[in-house]
Amino acid sequence: MTIYEGKDYKEICEKAAELIASEIRMNPRAVLGLSTGSTPIGVYDRLVEWYEKGQLDFSKVTTINLDEYKGLGAEHEQGYRFFMNQYLFDRVNIDKSRTFVPDGTEMDSDKACCEYEEIIEEKGRIDLQLLGLGANGHIGFNEPGDVFIPDTHCVRLTESTVEANSRFFRSKEEVPKEAYSMGIKGIMQARHIILLASGKQKAQALYEAVYGDITPGVPASILKLHPHTAVFADEEALSVIK
Ligand code: F6R
Secondary structure, three states, X not given: OXXXXXXXXXXXXXXXXXXXXXXXXXOOOOEEXXXXXXXXXXXXXXXXXXXXXXXXXXXXXXXXXXXXXXXXXXXXXXXXXXXXXXXXXXXXXXXXXXXXOOOOOOOOHHHHHHHHHHHHHHHOOOOEEEEOOOOXXXXXXXXXXXXXXXXXEEEEOOHHXXXXXXXXXXXXXXXXXXXXEOOHHHHHOOOXXXXXXXXXXXXXXXXXXXXXOOOOOOHHHHHHHOOOEEEEEEOOOOOOOO
């Protein structure tokens, strides 16, 4: 795990975007693992900027997203497929048939998860996985628990995640209580991982992930076992570590 400190959110997004852009330039058929939430928005904005300047070509890129709320379809403004279209896919020349997000409209959890796992296996190893960090240490929607769950699974979201994500909904009651998430195996099999953390609310989780035991109680702690994980964190996110 290598930690890069940026002075603020803008700087860490710039650094992460540079790595992703380099991956695409060196490997136009790259398989990117992508995440949603507030944190990666600045990264996607930079990638779009470079695409608009003619410096990046997404036409052969494949993307596999980490997660989706169970019950939300592509048209739902808080759904993650909607998010990805809004912040990245509709703004660059990606072929949408090569973009994958778990199917939130499939209410049969086993079916939704098996189908997504098949997609992950079929696409092969992810070349570069972009992760955000939950304030409770989650990655994707792999919530703190007793075991690391390897495959795509249906998650009962923790109270703290529902609370944290309620800022995107009109009320806490509207936040779906379940989600489909890529498992730890899909994430850990990626060749390279970028973990982005910004803000004070991530400081404790980042500290535990970096310095604590490797435990499913802090899912991000498993990243210590990955040979190529780069953490990009701003001063606030590093405030407990320093
Ligand atoms: C979303 C995801 C989550 C978020 C995490 C941080 O696809 O995988 O793990 O990365 O909840 O969310 P933000 O960036 O909104 O603080």
